[in-house]
Amino acid sequence: xxxxxxxxSGSEIRRRMLExxxxxxxxxxxxxxxxxxxxxxxxxxxxxxxxxxTLAEAKAAKVAARHPEARVLGCxxxxxLDREVLSKxxxxxxxxxxxxxLRGKTHRLLSAAVLFEGAEPVWRHVGTARLTMRxxxxxxxxxxLDRNWPAVCDSVGAYKIxxxxxxxxxxxxxxLFTIQGLPLLEFLNFLTDRGSIxx
Numbered sequence: 001x002x003x004x005x006x007x008x009s010g011s012e013i014r015r016r017m018l019e020x021x022x023x024x025x026x027x028x029x030x031x032x033x034x035x036x037x038x039x040x041x042x043x044x045x046x047x048x049x050x051x052x053x054t055l056a057e058a059k060a061a062k063v064a065a066r067h068p069e070a071r072v073l074g075c076x077x078x079x080x081l082d083r084e085v086l087s088k089x090x091x092x093x094x095x096x097x098x099x100x101x102l103r104g105k106t107h108r109l110l111s112a113a114v115l116f117e118g119a120e121p122v123w124r125h126v127g128t129a130r131l132t133m134r135x136x137x138x139x140x141x142x143x144x145l146d147r148n149w150p151a152v153c154d155s156v157g158a159y160k161i162x163x164x165x166x167x168x169x170x171x172x173x174x175x176l177f178t179i180q181g182l183p184l185l186e187f188l189n190f191l192t193d194r195g196s197i198x199x
Contacts, residue, residue, distance in 0.1 A: 005023060005024065005025040007025050008074040008077075009059065010029035013162075013181060017164075028072075032059050037051075037054060037058060038087065048083060048189050052076050052078040053099070053112045054111040056124070059076070060115070063116075065119060074115075077109060079156040080143075082107075084098050086098055088156050090153070095152060096141055099168070103134065106133075107130075108129065108131075108158075110126055110181055111127045111181050112198055113125055113183050113186075119181075125190075126183070130159075131174075132169065132172075144167075147164065149164070161179050162180060
């Protein structure tokens, strides 16, 4: 694929996923008030899925306005716990609270991606994964955070399933790419079907 793909995200794991798939890209992290968007969507009664899609589009649109000639991929991930959207924890106490709320329950991770070309959206997808956390004890949670805080502060739900966070879960339904924040297979299939990358 030509090197005109711009990832509108500062996520290291998304960059690694795309590069590991053989794509060449540049990074341009947008400055988007994600909290304001989430609050506005919640006030409108929007679904967590629509919130993830709106955030991904807002990021792509911001960067596409600066680079209208390029393909710009915006991404966002939302954790849906009984239709409540959880954000990344900013403190260890918030992380512990999120883990206590998630334990013994099933939640959804919604990973949205929106591709812009010519400063207009041409493709979008929201991948869904369902994760059931074991009924872990407070002691386990504190010990887990002793070992993993603050590394998990940039992960909604305060876990990274590709690392020790996998031990928190009893059951996972969905692909690892979506869980890590990008519906990679769907994106690659789109690029392949339109001839942007070799099939």
